[in-house]
Amino acid sequence: MQEQNVKICKGPGCKAWSSDRIARELLEIREALDLDGVKVCRVPCMKVCGGGTSVRFNSNSTIVKLKESDEVLAVLGIREAGAVACSA
Numbered sequence: 001m002q003e004q005n006v007k008i009c010k011g012p013g014c015k016a017w018s019s020d021r022i023a024r025e026l027l028e029i030r031e032a033l034d035l036d037g038v039k040v041c042r043v044p045c046m047k048v049c050g051g052g053t054s055v056r057f058n059s060n061s062t063i064v065k066l067k068e069s070d071e072v073l074a075v076l077g078i079r080e081a082g083a084v085a086c087s088a
């Protein structure tokens with residue numbers, strides 16, 4: 001897997017949109033799925049507060065507003081193992 005960098009804002013505006021939870025869940029998923037290529041780091045306020053947690057992927061200048069860790073995985077193209085439906 002190609003290395004991917006996920007920068008999650010830790011400013012007060014994004015904390016109000018659960019940035020701490022999103023970062024924590026992402027780190028747990030990263031650990032559970034052995035996604036060593038995914039680097040998660042917390043960064044100071046990106047000056048685009050409101051409407052969700054500000055997340056920047058790789059060196060892309062676009063900042064995305066997200067509300068759930070699933071959305072981060074979707075942008076990275078990662079499917080959570082537990083989310084795969086089983087048919088019996």
Ligand code: FES
Nearest residue numbers: 009011013014046
């Ligand atoms: S607090 Fe996150 S962009 Fe400002």
